[in-house]
Amino acid sequence: MSIMIDQGTRLLVQGITGRDGSFHTRQMIEYGTAVVAGVTPGKGGQTFDAGSHAAPPVPIFDTVADAVEATGANVSVIYVPPLFAADAMMEAAAAGIPLIVCITEGVPVLDMTRVYPFVRDRGARLIGPNCPGLISPGVCKVGIIPGRICAPGPVGLVSRSGTLTYELVDQLTRAGFGQTTCVGIGGDPINGTNFIDCLAAFEADAATTAVVMIGEIGGTDEQEAARYVSLHMSKPVVGFIAGRTAPPGRRMGHAGAIISGATGTAAEKVHAMADAGIPVGDRPVDVITLLRERMSAAGRGAA
Amino acid sequence: MNIHEYQAKDLLRHAGVPVQPGEVAETPTAVEAIASRYGTAVVVKAQVHAGGRGKAGGVKLAKTPAEARAHAERILGMSIKGLVVSRVLVAQAADIASESYVGIIVDRVSKRPVVMVSPAGGIDIEEVAATTPERIRRIAVDPRYGLQSYEALELAFFLYRDVHRARAAARILRQLYTAFIESGASLAEINPLVATPSGDLVAVDAKISIDDNELDRHPELAALRDETAEAPSETDARKANLTFIKLEGNVGCVVNGAGLAMATMDLVKYYGGEPANFLDIGGSSNPEKVVNALRIITSDANVRVILFNIFGGITRTDDVANGIVTAIRQHPLRVPIVIRLTGTNEQEAVRILAGAGLSAVTDMDEAVRAAVALVGAETTA
Numbered sequence: 001m002s003i004m005i006d007q008g009t010r011l012l013v014q015g016i017t018g019r020d021g022s023f024h025t026r027q028m029i030e031y032g033t034a035v036v037a038g039v040t041p042g043k044g045g046q047t048f049d050a051g052s053h054a055a056p057p058v059p060i061f062d063t064v065a066d067a068v069e070a071t072g073a074n075v076s077v078i079y080v081p082p083l084f085a086a087d088a089m090m091e092a093a094a095a096g097i098p099l100i101v102c103i104t105e106g107v108p109v110l111d112m113t114r115v116y117p118f119v120r121d122r123g124a125r126l127i128g129p130n131c132p133g134l135i136s137p138g139v140c141k142v143g144i145i146p147g148r149i150c151a152p153g154p155v156g157l158v159s160r161s162g163t164l165t166y167e168l169v170d171q172l173t174r175a176g177f178g179q180t181t182c183v184g185i186g187g188d189p190i191n192g193t194n195f196i197d198c199l200a201a202f203e204a205d206a207a208t209t210a211v212v213m214i215g216e217i218g219g220t221d222e223q224e225a226a227r228y229v230s231l232h233m234s235k236p237v238v239g240f241i242a243g244r245t246a247p248p249g250r251r252m253g254h255a256g257a258i259i260s261g262a263t264g265t266a267a268e269k270v271h272a273m274a275d276a277g278i279p280v281g282d283r284p285v286d287v288i289t290l291l292r293e294r295m296s297a298a299g300r301g302a303a
Numbered sequence: 304m305n306i307h308e309y310q311a312k313d314l315l316r317h318a319g320v321p322v323q324p325g326e327v328a329e330t331p332t333a334v335e336a337i338a339s340r341y342g343t344a345v346v347v348k349a350q351v352h353a354g355g356r357g358k359a360g361g362v363k364l365a366k367t368p369a370e371a372r373a374h375a376e377r378i379l380g381m382s383i384k385g386l387v388v389s390r391v392l393v394a395q396a397a398d399i400a401s402e403s404y405v406g407i408i409v410d411r412v413s414k415r416p417v418v419m420v421s422p423a424g425g426i427d428i429e430e431v432a433a434t435t436p437e438r439i440r441r442i443a444v445d446p447r448y449g450l451q452s453y454e455a456l457e458l459a460f461f462l463y464r465d466v467h468r469a470r471a472a473a474r475i476l477r478q479l480y481t482a483f484i485e486s487g488a489s490l491a492e493i494n495p496l497v498a499t500p501s502g503d504l505v506a507v508d509a510k511i512s513i514d515d516n517e518l519d520r521h522p523e524l525a526a527l528r529d530e531t532a533e534a535p536s537e538t539d540a541r542k543a544n545l546t547f548i549k550l551e552g553n554v555g556c557v558v559n560g561a562g563l564a565m566a567t568m569d570l571v572k573y574y575g576g577e578p579a580n581f582l583d584i585g586g587s588s589n590p591e592k593v594v595n596a597l598r599i600i601t602s603d604a605n606v607r608v609i610l611f612n613i614f615g616g617i618t619r620t621d622d623v624a625n626g627i628v629t630a631i632r633q634h635p636l637r638v639p640i641v642i643r644l645t646g647t648n649e650q651e652a653v654r655i656l657a658g659a660g661l662s663a664v665t666d667m668d669e670a671v672r673a674a675v676a677l678v679g680a681e682t683t684a
Contacts, residue, residue: 083520108487108516109409113446116414146616146646161562162586163614166646167667170614187561189411216562219411242565245550245572246581253546253561253583255516256411261429266569283570285668 002136002181003156003201003208004099004125005075009140012037012073012097014080014088016048016060020103021079024144025058026051028077031141037067064095075099077133077142082106085129089115093124100192101142102128109255112190119192126192130255132162132184145169145182153178155291156202158195159214160187160221160254164242167284168214175288180208187216187254195225203233210236210295212287213278215269217243218257222269226276236294239273239280240287241266304513306527307350309392311511315493318482320475322506323497325394334375337393338368344396347374352532353384354427361388364396389531397507400500403462404428405476406492407483413443416483418450418476420458424495450480463498471504472496486524487517536599543595545584552577553607554674555600555638557593559584559618567612567671576675579606586617593626594633601636608639610674612667615646624652628659639677643670 011028015021016038029035029050035058038048044062061067064076076092078085078101085104092100100119107129119126127134133143137150144162149170155177159165165184172179183198185191195213202208211233215222222241229237244266246252248259259265270280279294281287306314309327316322324341327350328334338345349361356362361383365371371393381388402424410417421439423431431438440461444450452473459472475496483491490512497507518525530538540547546561550568554576558564561583568578580600584592600606613623623644631640642663644652649665656663664670 082516106516108514108520109489110416110446110484110487110514110517113409113415117445117447144617149616149646159562161560163558163560163616163618164562164566166614166616167563167566170645189409190414214562216565221411240566242562242569244569245578246565246568247548247550250548250581252548252565252581257561257565261432282573283668284566 001207002139003198003205004181004183005134005136005140005142007139009075009142010034010036010071010073011142012039012064012067012071012076014039014064014076014078014092016040016058017043018079022048024079027147028141029055031147033140033142036071037061037073039064039067064091064097068095068097073097075101075142078102078104080104082108086111086115089126090118093119093122098124100124100126101131101133102126103131103133103143104128105130107188109189112188116190116192125197127183128186128191130188131186131191132165134181134183136181137179143184145184149173150182151178153180154207154209155179156198156205156208156211157182157214158198158202158211159184160216160256161214161242164214168212168240168287171284171288172212175292177288177291180205187256189219189256194221196228199225199228199233199237203235208235210238210291210298212291213237213239215239215241216254216257217241217246217252217259217266217269218254218264220263223272226272226278229278230276236298237278238287238290238294239278240284241269241273241280304515304518304528305352306511306513307352307390307529308348308509309350310527311491311509312506314482314486314511315479315506315509318478318485320478320482320493320506321504322509323394323397325392327390327392328375329379329390331372331375331379334391334393335368335372338365338371341395345371346394346396347371347378348392348394349378349381349383349388350390350392351383351386351388353386356383359383386532397497397505398499399497401498402495403472403498404431404492404494405472405479405496406490406494407480407488408490410443415443416446416480417441417443418454418458418480420462420476422462428492428494444480449484450477452477465502468498468502468504475504475506482511486511487514487521488512489514536602540582540599543592543599545582545592545596545599547599548581549603550578550580551605552579553605553678555579555603555606555609556612557582557584557596557600557609558612559586559614563612563614567610567667570667570671571610571675574672574675576678579603590622590626590629593623594630597627597630598634601634601638606638608641608674608677609636610670611640611642611644612670613644613646615644615649619647620644620652621648621655624655627661628655631659641670641674641677643667
């Protein structure tokens with residue numbers, strides 16, 4: 001029915017008492033997510049007011065290990081400041097959390113070169129950092145994607161962006177295309193989960209019948225994902241690439257959104273995707289048209 | 304953040320790398336004094352954040368102090384790729400037997416620091432990669448253990464057959480790696496690494512870029528920032544916590560989120576316009592940020608229309624509306640404004656804007672088309 005998060009998600013919030021952490025914890029609880037624990041070192045034993053009479057206060061622990069032992073948390077979401085985020089990701093992986101979602105923006109890339117193998121060696125999946133998290137509409141939300149723009153349905157969505165994701169999700173929902181899960185993998189040069197990981201999960205998810213993939217300039221992730229789609233995916237995929245007008249050598253906000261030399265251009269990505277049978281919209285609104293065409297073609301093929 | 308050659312060389316010297324002796328100066332008189340003191344031929348090198356300094360005439364060899372002074376008189380104040388030279392490095396000229404390239408970057412694919420070497424020194428490594436890729440050797444380093452001696456030596460033997468030079472180069476590679484990690488760099492390179500006729504190795508040019516996200520951890524490196532080497536509008540934006548990149552067009556864009564900002568620029572171009580900038584006001588919706596954003600955009604004389612594209616999630620659109628109204632009250636606009644906002648507190652935002660005689664649309668396409676049409680109308684009028 002969804003990928004990575006569902007009714008069985010028992011969420012732990014690292015940095016639950018911070019400004020962003022507390023605000024978004026209440027939003028996630030309001031959406032129906034089971035937030036079972038928070039971690040703030042030094043505040044163990046206190047509770048976090050869920051901000052709603054329907055939801056009980058959330059117990060706070062000093063360490064992730066304590067929280068996991070006491071509550072059986074199986075997903076962690078991280079809202080700690082950038083220079084503490086690497087440690088938070090590693091602490092979650094060391095405590096045996098299988099899915100770690102890091103929202104924090106501004107994590108040094110050298111920190112990520114150490115976090116990535118640490119997390120992988122412990123068998124955990126990391127999403128982010130510098131990402132909006134994920135949402136399985138109507139079921140569960142981990143991160144900051146606004147719930148009201150989503151609707152349940154058959155489309156999977158994976159994106160490197162934040163607000164551009166919201167723009168596309170909103171247009172999908174308004175056009176009648178609900179979603180199984182929307183995943184923001186983040187805009188940093190080194191992140192835990194790439195397009196291919198998400199595409200494979202959507203291919204395996206029975207409820208997903210088509211996928212929207214939103215990329216941007218920088219790196220070669222979209223090109224590799226395109227090859228993967230042409231070889232391994234039976235479901236239709238449509239795409240969008242941001243940054244066609246970006247000048248080379250300038251970082252366009254996201255740490256990973258930069259054309260280096262001649263690589264990582266939007267044109268290169270659009271070509272690779274088109275070659276792999278992934279139509280790419282010139283405008284965000286074109287993505288909806290392309291999706292409608294591909295889904296009705298796939299529907300006829302199946303019938 | 305880029306730092307200057309002389310600053311990069313200081314970091315390398317501190318890590319133990321043999322660096323060509325040199326000092327920085329800001330006047331021809333000081334350049335002449337340094338050259339006299341050295342008593343050798345010197346190279347006078349413009350300190351700006353631009354490649355191709357040599358081709359632009361910003362790097363000159365001087366055999367005498369008087370010649371060094373004459374070069375400094377021409378180089379100081381000259382413009383290289385739009386950047387005015389306010390400092391030069393006066394370095395003792397090295398005798399060159401051969402030139403190599405050694406560098407380290409963070410590689411996105413292997414997710415590791417990658418050390419690269421090439422015997423084709425003195426030229427841009429991207430050019431070597433494009434034309435003679437067989438002349439580059441790379442090792443992806445496991446950051447948990449660092450660059451091992453055997454790895455460094457393997458790379459060094461690709462540069463020098465002679466074991467003494469190879470050992471010296473391996474030592475330099477390990478020192479470069481240490482400097483790279485300790486300064487939180489995203490790039491560190493020595494190009495060229497010169498072998499002298501007597502067999503010594505010396506770093507003759509160096510470049511280091513620091514990961515902006517490391518600067519809070521390294522205040523001593525943050526202090527190396529040279530604001531005279533940045534566009535004033537970009538310095539202004541950085542201080543206001545905005546991400547801003549100036550472009551050549553005339554549609555000024557204010558957007559929340561980097562991906563949406565890029566998509567907005569692309570859509571401006573799609574409808575026949577040219578974006579004047581990339582500007583991301585970020586996730587928070589502090590009205591102050593909007594005021595600063597408008598101030599920075601309207602200071603660009605090229606801007607003919609201002610386009611807001613706000614998708615409210617965490618960003619509250621009423622905060623953005625308040626920012627717009629406040630900014631316009633402080634500095635009435637001399638160009639038209641098109642506002643697209645949708646999402647959190649949208650109705651309140653529309654009410655606030657209406658109170659100031661402004662209107663907004665909810666559709667991104669419609670807003671971009673309107674903004675581009677306004678520029679076209681002005682051009683033909």
